[in-house]
Amino acid sequence: MEKELIEDYVFHRDFTKQYPIITHGQGIYLYAEDGKRYIDACSGAVAANLGHGVEEIANAMAQQAKKAAFVHTMRFETDVLFELAEKIAKLSPSSMNKVYFTSGGSEANESALKLARQFHKDAGRSEKHIVIGRWQSYHGNTYGSLSAGGDIKRRHMYTPNLLNFSHIHSPNCKRCPYQRELAECESKKNWSCVSNLEILILELGPESISAFIAEPIVGSQLGAVSPPSAYFKEVRKICDKYNILLIVDEVMTGFGRTGKDFGIQHFGITPDIITFGKGVSAGYAPLAGMIVHDRVIEGLMHNSKGKFVHGYTYSGHPVSVAAGLSVLKIYERDxxxxxxxxxxxxxxxxxxxxxxxxxxxxxxxxxxxxxxxxxxxxxxxxxxxxxxxxxxxxxxxxxxxxxxxxxxxxxxxxxxxxxxxxxxxxxxxxxxxxxxxxxxxxxxxxxxxxxxxxxxxxxxxx
Ligand SMILES: Cc1ncc(COP(=O)(O)O)c(C=O)c1O
CATH class of the missing domain: 3.90.1150.10 (Aspartate Aminotransferase, domain 1)
Incomplete structure (x- = not known):
């Protein structure tokens, strides 16, 4: 049956639905114009990590907007950019010290995929371009991030346009895609979800693989599934063996969501790139980015004349960065x-x-x-x-x-x-x-x- 088009000018997420209009929020509650109250039990899209109506953050943004609302990072930088980058780097593993800003998580992952490619190409490994991702993982909705992700329903419409990336299964021990029992994997020290990564690398040829990307704990696609405790240590070893960058997508898990600053801290390894988003600004402004390992930055300095061939108009947007700075101060103080x-x-x-x-x-x-x-x-x-x-x-x-x-x-x-x-x-x-x-x-x-x-x-x- 054909649905009626609602008469307004908004390109809605779903034209057949009528969404409640939210007038304001306070703490964990959102209030609609018809007076109904909603508990925001998922922080929007796991983003509004300090709840709603925090004046301190709104004031920090307003002050920055009054001082300098926008500068282009090709020409200028702002003091808040330095302050926030330092705060983020200090929460990160000690060998990850450079922070790149974007507006959203998809852009952050695009940036990471491109940085991995440039890192290898400029070092003379120009065949390295394929990214290995995982089925039932989500890294964003732009073509690159969608190609790296493994959400079949989101990919299906665009399959002909997606990049030639490859995938292995995400670990999900309660419903192991390889039909194995965790106890058996642990006792034999052989996890199919790990060994299949190496098999795929060897099949495609290690010389063609630039990066492996994974969420530390799979959020929207699996509903908070953690890998076996040894998983990331084993994955790290394989990535090192074949000179493949390990990108950990912390867009949902970063900044305290899982009880540690970053989700990967549950697993005791240091990635080459951490991408982040959502919680960094607690949803008060579009802000995301990546934290990059010193060795990748050294590669950029040696082989690329210090320049990443990439960038967005709103990278490091001062008002978004001011929001992030205020949010991180609150996380720490409270x-x-x-x-x-x-x-x-x-x-x-x-x-x-x-x-x-x-x-x-x-x-x-x-x-x-x-x-x-x-x-x-x-x-x-x-x-x-x-x-x-x-x-x-x-x-x-x-x-x-x-x-x-x-x-x-x-x-x-x-x-x-x-x-x-x-x-x-x-x-x-x-x-x-x-x-x-x-x-x-x-x-x-x-x-x-x-x-x-x-x-x-x-x-x-x-
Ligand atoms: C793990 C993960 N990566 C990337 C993204 C994409 O972020 P954005 O929607 O801000 O582009 C999301 C969004 O839900 C996510 O959960």
């Missing part, structure tokens, strides 16, 4: 990391309790305040809901009616099947607010279960 560790533990416990009484929860996972819930018709066995039902979307719609927003996702089993969602409230959330979030989640799940029972058929449950 001991946000400690709050994430404490409330993250509390949230996980509450979700595990919910799993005990909710028959359609298959798995609770995640670190800090990046929690994932995987749903299944049968929570014990893990049988997936038919994708037609759009279970996670439906539960989120129910939750929105009840006044909370989650981050629904699907395709966690094989790119098509599997429903999950992220619970990722602002990092300054309180335990009382978590009680409120889990209360609405529980009610939403109950309503959904009732709906599918009443429909008595998964086909009509929608």
């Amino acid at each position: 001991l946000i990391l400690t709050n994430v560790q404490e409330t993250g533990h509390y949230l996980k416990q509450k979700l595990l309790d919910l799993k005990k009484i909710c028959p359609i929860i298959f798995d609770i996972r995640g670190e800090g305040l990046l929690m994932g819930i995987e749903l299944a018709i049968d929570g014990e066995k893990g049988t997936a809901f038919p994708s037609k039902i759009q279970a996670s979307e439906r539960i989120n719609t129910i939750a929105m009616n009840l006044g909370a927003v989650f981050y629904p996702g699907s395709g966690s089993i094989n790119g098509h099947e599997g429903d999950h969602f992220l619970i990722a409230p602002p990092l300054n959330v309180t335990k009382a607010e978590i009680d409120e979030i889990v209360g609405i989640l529980e009610k939403s799940l109950q309503i959904f279960i009732k709906e599918i029972k009443e429909a008595n058929s998964y086909e009509t449950a929608k």
